[in-house]
Amino acid sequence: MSAGVFSWWVFLCAIGAANICAWSITAAVLRRRQTTLCSESYWICRWQLVLSAVYVFGCAFRSAVPVFDVPRICLFDTWLSSVVVGRSIATFAEVCFVGQWALMLRQSARVTGCSTARVIAPFVVPLIVVAEVCSWYSVLTTSNIGHVIEESIWGLSALLLVASMFAMWPRCPANWKPAIVAGCVAAIAYAAYMFFVDVPMYWTRWVADEASGRQYLTIAQGVLDVTERRVVSHRWEDWKTEVVWMSLYFSVAVWISISLIHTSLRTAPPRERVSLLRS
Numbered sequence: 001m002s003a004g005v006f007s008w009w010v011f012l013c014a015i016g017a018a019n020i021c022a023w024s025i026t027a028a029v030l031r032r033r034q035t036t037l038c039s040e041s042y043w044i045c046r047w048q049l050v051l052s053a054v055y056v057f058g059c060a061f062r063s064a065v066p067v068f069d070v071p072r073i074c075l076f077d078t079w080l081s082s083v084v085v086g087r088s089i090a091t092f093a094e095v096c097f098v099g100q101w102a103l104m105l106r107q108s109a110r111v112t113g114c115s116t117a118r119v120i121a122p123f124v125v126p127l128i129v130v131a132e133v134c135s136w137y138s139v140l141t142t143s144n145i146g147h148v149i150e151e152s153i154w155g156l157s158a159l160l161l162v163a164s165m166f167a168m169w170p171r172c173p174a175n176w177k178p179a180i181v182a183g184c185v186a187a188i189a190y191a192a193y194m195f196f197v198d199v200p201m202y203w204t205r206w207v208a209d210e211a212s213g214r215q216y217l218t219i220a221q222g223v224l225d226v227t228e229r230r231v232v233s234h235r236w237e238d239w240k241t242e243v244v245w246m247s248l249y250f251s252v253a254v255w256i257s258i259s260l261i262h263t264s265l266r267t268a269p270p271r272e273r274v275s276l277l278r279s
Contacts, residue, residue, distance in 0.1 A: 001075075001234035008243055009066065009075060012250055016060030019254045023056045026261050033265060041268035044107055048261045051096040051103070055257045058093030062086055063250045068242050069139045070147075073231045083226035087139050091132045097253070098128040098157070100260045105164055107264070108172070116167035120160050127157050140222025142214075144206040148199055155194030158187040179263045186256060198245065 001009075030045055037045065067074045067086040074081035102124045109118035131153040138146030165180045165187075172180060209216075217225060233239070 012063035016063035054096040112171040114168035
């Protein structure tokens, strides 16, 4: 294994382990706070914790066993490195991650009365399900056009989140505003990366494939291919195009997932306040 690839893989593994520790500490914090939260707030925080667990542990697995989906490149010759395993875990994890955002928007809309957030919240998860279908199309057929659509949908979803947070800003409690500012900055940066880096990269790959007359796989052929074929490579040249997005995805994106649990905890009204309002 080249020094560059080995160092990157060690970094990914360390980040994955640290993220699991951070999630475990967050779970302990929620257990300690249970008695101070009303049942509804605890239910929301609990679901945030469960959805985050799928994303955190899924990303930790993919950090330890990285796979470059379309060319079927992996670091280890094991069935755990097959594209069908990695892509299945990624799909489930990403839907859960977006579920965290939808849950946060739904609760925020109820508290602030923001109609924009209320309208957008139900559409976030279905949008990402469509993106996942496009991702699977690209992975199975090896045509990057599906990735172009997938990443465009992810970028659009981030902008919808920004629109929701802007709309609720005038109505939100003061203690929410730092989290909203951080969320807007992260979502805008993510959308910029999608539209100015990721989407053009996949578009360039697709145009090059079309120009060379590349023959794509059928869906049936692709199912067999992702199940059986693994191209083991330890060369930096084969991995360098994936290093930036994987490093950010398995670190910053996971931190955002965990932070959503803390945001739910921080913005949840105390049990006493809820009881007083209801009385």
